[in-house]
Amino acid sequence: MKPIICTIDIVLLTLEPGGLKAALLKRDHEPHAGALALPGGYIHELDDPDARSAALRVLDNKTGIRSPYLEQLATFSGAARDPRGWSISIAYYALVSAEIIRQSSAAGIALTSVDALPALPFDHRTIIETAVARLRSKSQYSSLPCHLAGAQFTLPQLQRIYELLMGEPLNKVSFRRKISEMDILEPIEGGFETQGAHRPAQLYRLKQEFREELKLLERGL
Amino acid sequence: MKPIICTIDIVLLTLEPGGLKAALLKRDHEPHAGALALPGGYIHELDDPDARSAALRVLDNKTGIRSPYLEQLATFSGAARDPRGWSISIAYYALVSAEIIRQSSAAGIALTSVDALPALPFDHRTIIETAVARLRSKSQYSSLPCHLAGAQFTLPQLQRIYELLMGEPLNKVSFRRKISEMDILEPIEGGFETQGAHRPAQLYRLKQEFREELKLLERGL
DNA sequence: TGAATAGTGTCTGTAAGACAATATTCC
DNA sequence: GGAATATTGTCTTACAGACACTATTCA
Numbered sequence: 001m002k003p004i005i006c007t008i009d010i011v012l013l014t015l016e017p018g019g020l021k022a023a024l025l026k027r028d029h030e031p032h033a034g035a036l037a038l039p040g041g042y043i044h045e046l047d048d049p050d051a052r053s054a055a056l057r058v059l060d061n062k063t064g065i066r067s068p069y070l071e072q073l074a075t076f077s078g079a080a081r082d083p084r085g086w087s088i089s090i091a092y093y094a095l096v097s098a099e100i101i102r103q104s105s106a107a108g109i110a111l112t113s114v115d116a117l118p119a120l121p122f123d124h125r126t127i128i129e130t131a132v133a134r135l136r137s138k139s140q141y142s143s144l145p146c147h148l149a150g151a152q153f154t155l156p157q158l159q160r161i162y163e164l165l166m167g168e169p170l171n172k173v174s175f176r177r178k179i180s181e182m183d184i185l186e187p188i189e190g191g192f193e194t195q196g197a198h199r200p201a202q203l204y205r206l207k208q209e210f211r212e213e214l215k216l217l218e219r220g221l
Numbered sequence: 222m223k224p225i226i227c228t229i230d231i232v233l234l235t236l237e238p239g240g241l242k243a244a245l246l247k248r249d250h251e252p253h254a255g256a257l258a259l260p261g262g263y264i265h266e267l268d269d270p271d272a273r274s275a276a277l278r279v280l281d282n283k284t285g286i287r288s289p290y291l292e293q294l295a296t297f298s299g300a301a302r303d304p305r306g307w308s309i310s311i312a313y314y315a316l317v318s319a320e321i322i323r324q325s326s327a328a329g330i331a332l333t334s335v336d337a338l339p340a341l342p343f344d345h346r347t348i349i350e351t352a353v354a355r356l357r358s359k360s361q362y363s364s365l366p367c368h369l370a371g372a373q374f375t376l377p378q379l380q381r382i383y384e385l386l387m388g389e390p391l392n393k394v395s396f397r398r399k400i401s402e403m404d405i406l407e408p409i410e411g412g413f414e415t416q417g418a419h420r421p422a423q424l425y426r427l428k429q430e431f432r433e434e435l436k437l438l439e440r441g442l
Numbered sequence: 443t444g445a446a447t448a449g450t451g452t453c454t455g456t457a458a459g460a461c462a463a464t465a466t467t468c469c
Numbered sequence: 470g471g472a473a474t475a476t477t478g479t480c481t482t483a484c485a486g487a488c489a490c491t492a493t494t495c496a
Binding site: 154156195196199 | 444445446447450
Binding site: 392393394395398399415417418419420421440442 | 457458459460461465466467468469
């Protein structure tokens, strides 16, 4: 009997002025060669100690991105999703700042608005939609959105990110209270960002211990 | 090259007076034949349209349980977890009432307290701990615990379930306010349960539309 | 000085928790 | 009636959101 096809797919998300984007790449091989699709690939039994390592390898190979926030999303499987046969895709999602994408080595990254996805091969649309739903859901009560913000950022910038993900304006005082009680940020000494004729904003960075782990809030927002 | 081993494991959870229990079965085959382990099995490419169907088939075959609340947990993988080779286990968790377990056809179900797990083969301890953490986490802000409560139950019973999962006493008035605003229960006309010399409690059941889907709360508890 | 946004203090309304009163059963 | 638990009403407290005031920059 044909063995089950075991693959990894990565939903690489970033935030641009226009909104949330997913990275798509032109497929090199059949099936669907030439079509835009999620970065993905086979699990290499000899190189990959586990699926997470495979995900990091695939992401690095396809985009040159090395240490993103990366989390397992879900596993998509079945006889119907791939014409080659019964297949498993262990899907991960990665969050990076727009800056990281710009610096990435891959020339062919197509950043596509997640609200206007083109037709995609396999069940990649479902996978992206699942990732976006997960991100939006976790934005309600965790530090997850910080990973879209880059190495340093101001509180107003961070609030705009949360607002974009949650789809509603947030109260400034409440937002700052929450972020403050999460205790995930540290101010950058003497770091300020001026964006025009007004008071400059303090720059912050994620505390080391929250670069990989999330902080969850008891009560959301 | 040897193909990747593709399996399903089920964390079947139920609530007994002593606390939260996971169902373990004696393994029929090597490796670890005779040891207690999670119900699991290979994906059958010919019989199973997808992993969820495989999970339902495995659970039914091993325990006779047919339509539990079932949700994908995570996928565990790697070269090291199974002596036979590089393996994938797509893990699901199922929640059923103690009554369902009692009625199940399988004779050999060992209900083991999740707080005192024995040594287990593979990474089954990790899988169970992940499932329990997921259940406890989702108990904070969803209708998930209702699936441990059986076909009909009183509000005091449901509150005790939530309290057991969350590990803290809950305010009665708040709990009822929350459950009421979730709007997931319907009273059973004329259904009351008396448990002694006191006022009997109204019996409720989950509304049909929440038997498979969860209801999430904006603000937890 | 005025415009613009950052950051903070304070008030108010809402919602969660404490307390307690009432309801219903069995003995 | 008394004990026990269910159910509901109400008060208090804590927290989220509204509002507004101060801070700092550039033109």
